[in-house]
Amino acid sequence: MPGTGSPYAGTNGDGRGGTIEKPVGIMGRAPVLARWESARPIRDALLVPLPRGFEDRYVISLSNIPPEAMNSMLNRRRPSGEPAPSIPLEAMLEELQAGSTLEVPGKDPAGAGIVRRLAGHDSTYLFGFSKEFLPLSVNDKEAIFTLRTLLVSVKVKFELRDMMYRGSLAV
Numbered sequence: 001m002p003g004t005g006s007p008y009a010g011t012n013g014d015g016r017g018g019t020i021e022k023p024v025g026i027m028g029r030a031p032v033l034a035r036w037e038s039a040r041p042i043r044d045a046l047l048v049p050l051p052r053g054f055e056d057r058y059v060i061s062l063s064n065i066p067p068e069a070m071n072s073m074l075n076r077r078r079p080s081g082e083p084a085p086s087i088p089l090e091a092m093l094e095e096l097q098a099g100s101t102l103e104v105p106g107k108d109p110a111g112a113g114i115v116r117r118l119a120g121h122d123s124t125y126l127f128g129f130s131k132e133f134l135p136l137s138v139n140d141k142e143a144i145f146t147l148r149t150l151l152v153s154v155k156v157k158f159e160l161r162d163m164m165y166r167g168s169l170a171v
Helices: 040-046 089-098
Strands: 018-021 029-036 057-063 100-103 114-117 125-130 142-148 153-159
Touching (some): 029 153, 057 142, 089 100, 089 125, 100 125
Antiparallel strands (some): 018 029, 018 153, 100 142, 114 125
16 A cells, blocks of 8 residues: 555554454454544645545544454354354444544544445555544544454554644644
8 A cells, every 4th residue: 555654653552553453362463554544644645535435534544454353254163163154345344333433532432434445455444434523623632543343453542733734733
């Protein structure tokens, strides 16, 4: 994916990268990249608009996620010991949507209104949050993206004071 580095990525809450954890532990930890896709510097650098449906939303991407970690059905077994068939992409996206939030301390968290897998990238997902339901300002210190499903747990803290671009908050 072009432009995989970003000053807006978060790691274990300190703003520099991330890990994906599977609470029940088949995979343990794996490095992931979280990026604030709707940030003006990212959009300017990529020169590609966000996919349809993500207009007027904060968009956060998670990349480098093993496909088997995102599909909880892949790791379930039938009584015969054979793996169960994977669930359809739409059902998996619904599970991701239900398990994702964006919050700012002191404000109500917002759930993702849309989740899509990035075309051509099996391990990159876009999460869109309504700007109307969670307005951000330069006075907010941080925004925390959380994804929790049966098998995946990701938490990324974005330091908003570090997300200024050309004199305004670039989210």
